[in-house]
Amino acid sequence: MAGVLLWVVCPKGNATALLSLIPRSGKHKRCRVHQKVKFSTGVSAISSAVANPARSSEEKVYDVVLKQAALVEEQRGKKTLDLGKRTETDGFTDWDLLNEAYDRCGEVCAEYAKTFYLGTLLMTPERRRAVWAIYVWCRRTDELVDGPNASHITPRALDRWEKRLDDLFEGRPYDMLDAALSDTVSKYPVDIQPFKDMIEGMRLDLRKSRYMNFDELYLYCYYVAGTVGLMSVPVMGIAPESKASVESVYNAALALGIANQLTNILRDVGEDARRGRIYLPQDELARFGLSDDDIFRGQVTDKWRNFMKDQIKRARMFFDEAEKGVSELNAASRWPVWASLLLYRQILDAIEENDYNNFSKRAYVGKVKKFASLPVAYGRALMGTSNLF
Numbered sequence: 261m262a263g264v265l266l267w268v269v270c271p272k273g274n275a276t277a278l279l280s281l282i283p284r285s286g287k288h289k290r291c292r293v294h295q296k297v298k299f300s301t302g303v304s305a306i307s308s309a310v311a312n313p314a315r316s317s318e319e320k321v322y323d324v325v326l327k328q329a330a331l332v333e334e335q336r337g338k339k340t341l342d343l344g345k346r347t348e349t350d351g352f353t354d355w356d357l358l359n360e361a362y363d364r365c366g367e368v369c370a371e372y373a374k375t376f377y378l379g380t381l382l383m384t385p386e387r388r389r390a391v392w393a394i395y396v397w398c399r400r401t402d403e404l405v406d407g408p409n410a411s412h413i414t415p416r417a418l419d420r421w422e423k424r425l426d427d428l429f430e431g432r433p434y435d436m437l438d439a440a441l442s443d444t445v446s447k448y449p450v451d452i453q454p455f456k457d458m459i460e461g462m463r464l465d466l467r468k469s470r471y472m473n474f475d476e477l478y479l480y481c482y483y484v485a486g487t488v489g490l491m492s493v494p495v496m497g498i499a500p501e502s503k504a505s506v507e508s509v510y511n512a513a514l515a516l517g518i519a520n521q522l523t524n525i526l527r528d529v530g531e532d533a534r535r536g537r538i539y540l541p542q543d544e545l546a547r548f549g550l551s552d553d554d555i556f557r558g559q560v561t562d563k564w565r566n567f568m569k570d571q572i573k574r575a576r577m578f579f580d581e582a583e584k585g586v587s588e589l590n591a592a593s594r595w596p597v598w599a600s601l602l603l604y605r606q607i608l609d610a611i612e613e614n615d616y617n618n619f620s621k622r623a624y625v626g627k628v629k630k631f632a633s634l635p636v637a638y639g640r641a642l643m644g645t646s647n648l649f
């Protein structure tokens with residue numbers, strides 16, 4: 261069968277796209293990381309999808325990738341974005357207030373993510389402030405379940421947060437920071453779905469503290485981090501000279517989010533366990549002869565080291581997959597992405613250097629290594645598109 265045609269109604273309600281779902285053989289190309297993972301752990305999302313006729317998490321997430329890619333393709337066809345052409349009657353009546361809102365997003369970003377903020381300074385002013393607005397919305401969403409008021413957060417509070425999201429996408433922002441994002445999503449082809457999915461990830465965190473297998477964990481990682489990649493690329497932009505398909509760039513963006521979150525989980529095993537949370541796949545723990553009790557006990561044994569080696573290997577595969585897409589981004593957007601990729605990947609090295617003690621020793625990348633990575637990231641950013649796809 262050549263493919264299945266689907267009508268996708270874009271959430272902003274102002275655009276429709278005829279999306280062609282690629283045939284099954286094409287879809288398998290996308291599963292390269294999982295195929296490799298199968299060799300390392302003996303398990304894969306694909307094998308669990310075969311055992312279970314329901315669709316795997318990767319397939320479900322892939323639909324969002326296709327939808328976002330279609331939205332961008334549609335925008336690409338329209339030559340250029342209408343940046344800065346809006347008039348006072350377009351919704352925001354006070355440009356100063358809007359600029360102030362974006363400046364505030366920049367301040368928040370500089371405070372919470374210094375290196376990333378520095379990287380964004382290379383982007384064009386329009387793109388830079390749009391990425392800040394997305395960053396701030398993600399940070400606020402994460403703070404709901406991870407911040408000081410987390411114990412008071414209920415599913416209803418998340419429903420209200422989602423209602424605010426709907427409103428801001430429809431041009432009715434609730435506060436200044438929302439106003440910045442509202443402006444951003446009106447200018448760039450950003451789909452609402454990844455934002456909604458991030459909120460879904462926060463809901464999952466409220467009700468779930470164990471993951472039976474990697475398929476379940478993959479979905480969680482997509483919700484809380486893969487979504488960030490899908491939100492950011494429409495703003496960062498794909499290089500005009502890139503020969504890569506839009507879809508393949510989004511796959512790479514998704515992979516970077518998954519890699520970051522897997523790394524985050526491996527770094528924070530002890531900290532999460534003290535909050536009663538174990539994100540590591542239960543079936544893989546069992547295969548290495550480990551149980552929840554071993555994690556609560558926090559002893560670094562050979563079983564643990566072997567298990568960790570396998571987990572680190574998988575996280576690195578997702579980083580490798582992500583690398584292929586960075587060079588396809590707009591030249592000015594590559595540096596912050598390379599910097600974040602190189603810095604985050606080094607956390608895996610730090611876990612190894614700590615002899616896999618992620619129970620009581622926090623793996624971190626020291627200042628010297630951090631600064632040494634910046635020129636490396638810059639060098640890679642200068643290299644042109646790879647045309648690997």
Ligand SMILES: CC(C)=CCC/C(C)=C/CC/C(C)=C/CC/C(C)=C/[C@@H]1[C@@H](COP(=O)(O)OP(=O)(O)O)[C@]1(C)CC/C=C(\C)CC/C=C(\C)CCC=C(C)C
Nearest residue numbers: 395398399402485488489512513516517520521585596600
């Ligand atoms: C250039 C760049 C890195 C852009 C992303 C900017 C952006 C919008 C970041 C939002 C990050 C955020 C606040 C997410 C909320 C959920 C969350 C906290 C996820 C974890 C991040 C690490 O944060 P931290 O170490 O502070 O974690 P704790 O809260 O302390 O536990 C995550 C692990 C995920 C972050 C995911 C990304 C940064 C994905 C980036 C992917 C891209 C930008 C796509 C790049 C494109 C290609 C083609 C590869």
Ligand SMILES: [Mn+2]
Nearest residue numbers: 402403405406
């Ligand atoms: Mn967090």
